[in-house]
Amino acid sequence: MEQLSINHITKRFGRQIVLDDISFTLAPAKIYGLLGRNGAGKSTLLNIITNRIFPTAGTVKLGDQDANDNDDVLGRIFLMSETNLYPKRTSILRMFDLANEAYGQFNYQTAARQLKEFGLDEKQHLSNLSTGQQTIAKFVLTLNVDADYILMDEPVLGMDAAHRDLFYQELLKSYQAKPRTFVLSTHLIEEVQQLVEHVIIIDQAKVAIDDDVQHLLDQAHTVSGPADQVDKYTAGQRVLASEDLGNIRTAYLLDDLDDQRVLPDQVKLGHYDLQHLFIYLTNGGETKNA
Amino acid sequence: MQFAFDGSAPLYQQLAAQIEEMIFTGGFDEEAQIPSTTQLSQQLHINPATVLKGMNMLVDEGLLEKRRGLGMFVRPGARQKIMERRKDNFYNDYIKKLLVEAGKLGITKEHLIELIERGEHDGTIKH
Structure with missing residues (x-):
């Protein structure tokens, strides 16, 4: 066909x-x-x-x-x-x-x-x-x-x-x-x-x-931890959105993780789903702080 | 059958993990037939290609076998295999996390051992 x-x-x-x-x-x-x-x-x-x-x-x-x-x-x-x-x-x-x-x-x-x-x-x-x-x-x-x-x-x-x-x-x-x-x-x-x-x-x-x-979802990572460490870890990568809660920043990454970078102890990785990917992606700008 | 999915890992891996858990806990007996890709796909609203990928992962791991024209079955010895693998991963999956958390809380090695003994006394650890 x-x-x-x-x-x-x-x-x-x-x-x-x-x-x-x-x-x-x-x-x-x-x-x-x-x-x-x-x-x-x-x-x-x-x-x-x-x-x-x-x-x-x-x-x-x-x-x-x-x-x-x-x-x-x-x-x-x-x-x-x-x-x-x-x-x-x-x-x-x-x-x-x-x-x-x-x-x-x-x-x-x-x-x-x-x-x-x-x-x-x-x-x-x-x-x-x-x-x-x-x-x-x-x-x-x-x-x-x-x-x-x-x-x-x-x-x-x-x-x-x-x-x-x-x-x-x-x-x-x-x-x-x-x-x-x-x-x-x-x-x-x-x-x-x-x-x-x-x-x-x-x-x-x-x-x-x-x-x-x-x-697509394999590239959808959350990176959360102290803001400066999160920024450093995600520098130069495609970040769709980020949210701050207290001193903790969560960045929504749509990119492969860079194996060469060392993940700081206080920074945690996770995943997010298609629904959120859609929202962050179509919300206008990249790197928007809540 | 109750499956629950989150965004923590690829869907096919979560599906495979949950079938594995059911084999381990006796939800599926050894040599028993497990639901077909078609059934699982319709019941869980998951794309059949994803279900198949999860199943094939368990076939590759030697936990399931495909019997031509009959369907998918739990392999004899599957439970033992899961048990051995989980024992191998026990340090990484559980002990490491326990030690990290204990470190954050300032719990000493002696106190940890006391806590383990407590689990023995209150019946959490079964022999």
Whole structure:
């Protein structure tokens, strides 16, 4: 199966640059996280990948085929979008039928089981469902569409904790039954950090991080101790943020530790998670004191 | 099964450590089958590649074995192996920390020995 490559995508709305020269590659059968602050351009990017809106510059390619206006390619990419594109009186079943017409091979059997697990019925109309239930209906649809690249924009919007739990479970079940690429664009980083293998972080219209989660977290060190010793130990390294509490400074490092440096007795090393990495990284400046 | 994860080490290592702990404490018997990658992944919401990496680490350490077409099993002698390894690491993992903390508190060697004897009397140390 071919890779899906996003090449130098730029998008302007008037004078505002929403996406600035975005490039990354999605490999087959992998789970990705696409993270960014509100308004970072994640939805715009997903809409560009699926050809719903056009970039100012750049291309999206599956293998060497351009996705632009190419039904063969677009038929292999599915976007579960935050916005509702269906008419008011659409039933869940009708939604499934439309997906079947467009993508073929819709898995009605699994969809029926999943709806039941979530307490929904395929005869229900979308307009009678709560926000969370509409999200569930779209999610069940998404899991059973025949596509190789599944993009999900805020896929747990409005779902309660129990349903989110079921969501992650069904997602993994579906992934294991039929490995394909998922891109989860979400704010709930804590919930997906164990689930995604690779993460792309968009900040200030650019790709800030495009890395394997484990590789990234291996560089996420906390260094805490007396301020002068912490500063000395982390000098010249990439420090995302630092916090002082009394005489103790904690620096959040995103870098490999330098084996050549001697760790002072009073300085302690630790780790921090993806959620915090995201916050410190997208909080504007490097080395910000709290 | 109750697993808990924090940011202290790579996820696959934490998973491996917790499976190891379960083997050691009898949560999984020797020669017993342990849950599949698929089951663990779905239950814990962890990427299957991560689960597999953790499992493979335990296979490499000789604690688990893969039986073709059947699944993953605890190897005979796994508990003994864990015990030996933990004994080897006991000084680094426990005694060193104990001595450093005792040093900070000004606890003397004699007092430390007294404390160890206290553990013997109040039943903390079992023979």
